[in-house]
Amino acid sequence: MKDAVPTVEPGRSVTSKVLAMLAAFTAAEPELTLSQLARRARLSLPTAHRRAAELVEWGALERDARGRYRIGLRLWEVASLAPRGVGLRDAAMPFLEDLYEVTHENVQLAVREGAEIVYVERIAGLHAVPVWTRVGGRFAMHATGVGLVLLAHAPASVQQEVLGLPLRRFTDRTVTDPKALRRILADVRRLGYAVSDGQVTLDALSVAAPITDPDGEVVAAVSLVVRADGAQPAALAPLVQTAARGITRALRATAAGRPVMRSPPRPVPAQRPGSAR
Amino acid sequence: MKDAVPTVEPGRSVTSKVLAMLAAFTAAEPELTLSQLARRARLSLPTAHRRAAELVEWGALERDARGRYRIGLRLWEVASLAPRGVGLRDAAMPFLEDLYEVTHENVQLAVREGAEIVYVERIAGLHAVPVWTRVGGRFAMHATGVGLVLLAHAPASVQQEVLGLPLRRFTDRTVTDPKALRRILADVRRLGYAVSDGQVTLDALSVAAPITDPDGEVVAAVSLVVRADGAQPAALAPLVQTAARGITRALRATAAGRPVMRSPPRPVPAQRPGSAR
DNA sequence: GCGGCGTTTTCACTGGATGGAAGGATTCTC
DNA sequence: GAGAATCCTTCCATCCAGTGAAAACGCCGC
Incomplete structure (x- = not known):
């Protein structure tokens, strides 16, 4: 006999449920009760409870004093092995540092x-x-300096996708016309840097330059964000481009040489210290 | 009838398998073939293949040009919501920045x-x-500046656990005697900062200070690592302590005020852009 | 062409995962 | 401080997602 609705909704793998639980956390609400977690991941309470318990045991989630769940440090540790995350960051950091020190403005690195x-x-x-x-955090590609750089060097399919959709207008100066944007992208490729003047907020201007991997593919972008009034993009560009070239060189070095970094005398035992109960 | 070995090893949840796959990645080998992944996570090849496919679809894993797996940016995004990871980092960054700019030495933040x-x-x-x-990355607690600070303010149970095990000797100057270490920890609590002189490598000296949460609990530590010869710990301590106090204050501010940060004009649509196939 | 290695698919079986219900614990409301 | 509301945890019978063996497939290097 088949009742009104099958109690278990088929077609959802356990893995997808676990991932949905992780995706339930947002920057606005990085801590959730079990009920919230269950609702957002569209899971029954018992299921959420069991999965959450496993995730806590492993360290992917943690519970705060009030028993609410949050992303755990262990997951953060593992995630910091993402080549496009921390790997890139580590190579870039010294150069970003220099850029900041010279300008004391916002320095950003994005992929x-x-x-x-x-x-x-x-x-x-x-x-x-x-x-x-x-x-x-995420952001749209068409308005920021780094976004323009990455879009200018993205595969044609991605460019079409972005240019095909209606482009969000952040300020009066945001370029939302596909034609105009294509022209800008061509300029970015020709000049080797991008300028976004008041396109996200009227008071900010950003200058960005591309970073390439050893194969010459553009994999990231650096930018400098300064006050819009009186800013001289053409004067800032060489600074940003120099940093970008430095990072490009550093990426080539890490790719060629040892895996990631010199190793400690002997690695600290990787075992998870059992919770002292 | 029960055969030699049950083909399916019971007692392993799907979740634990997925987590084991994530844990298979290390700093030394951040990219793995499917076979390596399966071996390290102790999974059959088909199982690893299926789980990996799901993880790739979601973005927790990525595949490089050669088809090898690596941690994906999406996982890194989610993990950056860990309050003890990026939340802490964001609050601390400006102060770490200042510390670096004044000294041009290594600045570290640890929990x-x-x-x-x-x-x-x-x-x-x-x-x-x-x-x-x-x-x-992880490290032992008994040798570094930040480690000594965090150990000095850790629960008694943790101190006993650390002091009970044999303490690894990194250099001739590493303190491995539990009695001596206890004395040092008392000093750290009394002075409000820790000094580790050549205990990890002979040429480095670190000075560290505690960061507390709004409840007064020590949750993190900052340190400055400099060349050992000619370093004056007592002169560096105020610098580090000032930074630590600044971060402590910033933590209190974020805890009291808005959740994490001011929000953009309207959040970028959070949907995952479907892979254009 | 052939052997070695890694990847992907198929198939029948089964045990881990499942949600409803019920019982506890805790916090809010008046 | 009673009562309501909300949230958390456990139990149990059902069943479908997950499973490994095996075989097909693809890709080198020799």
Whole structure:
């Protein structure tokens, strides 16, 4: 006999449920109760409870004092092995550092993920222009300096996808006309850097340059975000480009040489210290 | 009838298998073939293949040009929501920045995870003393500056666990006697900062100070690592302590105020752009 | 062409995963 | 401080997602 609705909704793998639980966390709400977690991942409470328990035991999730769940440090550790995340970051950091020190402005490092950009690193002084970016955060490609660089060097299919959709207007100066944008992208390729002047917020201007991997593929972009009034993009470009070239060189070095870095005298035992109960 | 060995090894949840696959990646080998992945996670090839496919589809894993697997940017994005990871980092970054700018030495930020420390952030100039740490990397507690700070303020159970095990000797100067170490920990609590002089490598000296959460709990530590010869720990301590206090204050501010940060005009649509196939 | 290695698919079986229900614990409301 | 509301945890019978063996497939290097 088949009842009204099968109690178990078929077609969802356990893996997808676990991933849905991880995806339930957002920057706005990085801590969730079990019920919230279950609702957002579209799981029954017992199921969410069991999966969450396993994730906590492993360290992918943690529970705070009130029993709420949050992303655990162990997951963060593993995730920091992402070549496009920390690998890139480590190679780039010294150069970003220099860039910051010379300018004391916002320095950003981003990669493309699908039709959006993801910020991998951000250095913001206490006195620099406020920007909306966050490490690990996403943003549209058509308005920011790094976005324009990455879009200009993205596969044609991605460009079509982005240019095909209606482009979000952040300010009066945001370029939303596909034709105009294509022209801008051509300029970016020709000049070797991108300028976004007041396209995200009217008071900010960003200058960005491409970073390439050993094969010559553009894999990331650096940018400098400064106050828009009185900024001289053409004067900032060489700075940003120099940093980008330095990072490109560093990437080539790490790819050629040893895996990632020199190793400690002997690695610390990797065993998970059992919870002292 | 029960055959030699049950073909399916019971008692392993799907979740644990997925997590084992993630844990298979290491800093030394951040890219793995399917076979390596299966072996390290102790899974049959078909199983590893199926799980890996799901993980790739979601973005937890990626495949490089040669078809090898690596940690994906999507997992890195989610993991960057870990309060003890990026949340802490964001609050601390401007102060670490200042510390670096004044000294041009290695600046490190770490938290305790079980009986070890995990480095959450690291600023290393091109010219600073080489250190063995890596963002996301683990290390023993008894030898480094940050380790001593975190150990000095850890629960008694953790201190006993660490002091009970044989302490690894990195150099001639590494303190491995539990009695001596206890005395040092008492000093750390009394002075408000820790000094590790040549205990990891003979040429490096680190000065570290504790960071507390709004409840007064020590949750992290900052340190400055400099060349050992001619270093004046007592002179560096105020610098490090000032940074630590600044971060402590910043943590209190984020905890009290808005969740994490000001939000963009309207959040970028959070949907995963479908892979254009 | 042939052997070695890694990847992918197929297939029948089964045990881990499942949701409803019920029982506890805790916090909020009046 | 009673009562309600919300959230968390455990139990149990059912069943479908997950499983490994085996074989087909693809890709080198020799």
